[in-house]
Amino acid sequence: MALINWLKVLRALQKAEEIKRNSDYCRKMTSKGACSCRIGELCQRALALATGLSDNAIKNMLLRLEAFRDELRDEFPFEIRKVEAGMNQPRKFIRLRV
Numbered sequence: 001m002a003l004i005n006w007l008k009v010l011r012a013l014q015k016a017e018e019i020k021r022n023s024d025y026c027r028k029m030t031s032k033g034a035c036s037c038r039i040g041e042l043c044q045r046a047l048a049l050a051t052g053l054s055d056n057a058i059k060n061m062l063l064r065l066e067a068f069r070d071e072l073r074d075e076f077p078f079e080i081r082k083v084e085a086g087m088n089q090p091r092k093f094i095r096l097r098v
Contacts, residue, residue, distance in 0.1 A: 008051040009061065013078075013096045016042050019050045036083050041095040062092050 012019060020026040020037060026046050029035040037043055042050065048058045062080060069076050079097050082090040 005051070005053055005057065005061070008053065009047065009058075010096075012047055012050040013040075013042065013094065015050075016040050016095060019046060023049060025049055036091065037093055038081075038095070040098075041079075041081070041093045044092050044094075047094065059092075062094060065094075 016037075017040065019042060020030075023046055026035065026037070035043075037046070044058050044062065045055060047053075048055045051058070053061075065078055066080060069078075069080070077097050079095050081093045083093070085091045
């Protein structure tokens, strides 16, 4: 089951720009000026909505990826960016490394 979830995440990241154009959540955040996604990136919430996984599952996946980032170094296939938000909850953005 875990492998299927990782595949869902990979597929979503490959279609990040399409998801941002078609997602009600992304359009709403953009219209409010609250979207901090860069090109090819998805925030945790948009990734959860696109994959059908829970916010908590995405959060845990990102934590696991961050744990391996230092170990894999140049071979790490993702870029994870944090933006500090209120209440000590950083927003995380992820994209595939090109």
